[in-house]
Amino acid sequence: MDFKDDDRAREIGLTRLSKAVSRALRHEPWLFELELDEHGWTSTDGLLEALRREIPEWSDLELADLPMLIDFAAKPRHEIQGQRIRALYGHSTPGAIALVAATPPAELFHGTSPESIGSIFSGGLQPMSRQYVHMSADAETAVRVGSRKSKHPVILTIDTVAALASDVTFYRGSDMVWLARHVPAEFIRILRAG
Template sequence: MRDYLDIGAISRAVSHALRHEPWLYELELDDEGWVPVGELLAALRAERPDEWQVLGESDLTEMISRSDKRRHELRDGKIRALYGHSVPGRLLKQPAEPPAVLYHGTSPEAVALIRSDGLRPMGRQYVHLSIDQDTAKQVGSRKSRTPILLLVNAGEAHASGVMFYRGNDLVWLADFVPSAFVE
């Protein structure tokens, strides 16, 4: 990554393009959320021609490697966001057996609704769950200064037919988690 390239700004733009509004960048996500790297780079260069005219695939590779969370994936000349999508339509994920326990960080105000209705994706395509308490607290702190940590009995939920999908090494996804499996 060249010193003058702002990795945070690039990461935010890539996430916005691949997770939320690809049409603003004239990008078409395939069924699994992939787009050709060249198309993304062209869109980013057009977005900020003065700053990103020299942006290349190696810069995206470095952006991914420097990230404290694995949000994006590069493979075979394509790139995608691994989770966090709010685009219309549903991206295909492969079901997988989750760890026995996962965690969900949320605001104190949401706890009563979760206890009655379970965990729902809200504005996203999937419910986001963390493999460790620290990550769940970090996620919850985006919603509240005093986040509540919920334990999800993912193994039991999976055995009862709840579908889970691997987002990355820290994040698991689910369509919905009934309240019976949330503590």
């Protein structure tokens, strides 16, 4: 998307983009499958990938668009250092995602695409290009996350009681997100098929 073509289109595009970036970095990083460090930083590549998935018109969003977004704002809302970006203020998440091993609810949820089911049931939930598998505390959030991957996401449930008994470690990311390095297939079942 070329934000430079027309002032009106630029303003609308950058305003919408700014709101999406703020939502991802301040309020709901788990919906964008982003991991924030203890200072709120995440990779620019991860954010761009999430935004491209979010809005079809942003499929050609580039790294150079992020500084333009920052310059567009009436007051600084985000900052970039190297290959990292963060929101400067206004976080509603209870701190950035810190890895604290904890006992999760008896059941967690994960939304995914139908195409991923075969590999999940053969090798479990893997972090893929991220450091951790992201799981939701409720099915509704898993549906929202899964909808970013497919129009008809598959919603999985994770039996955390059995997984904990087999030494799977879960980390509390926030009230809504739980993390693990790997969840074996034996603890996963389909709650809702795509």
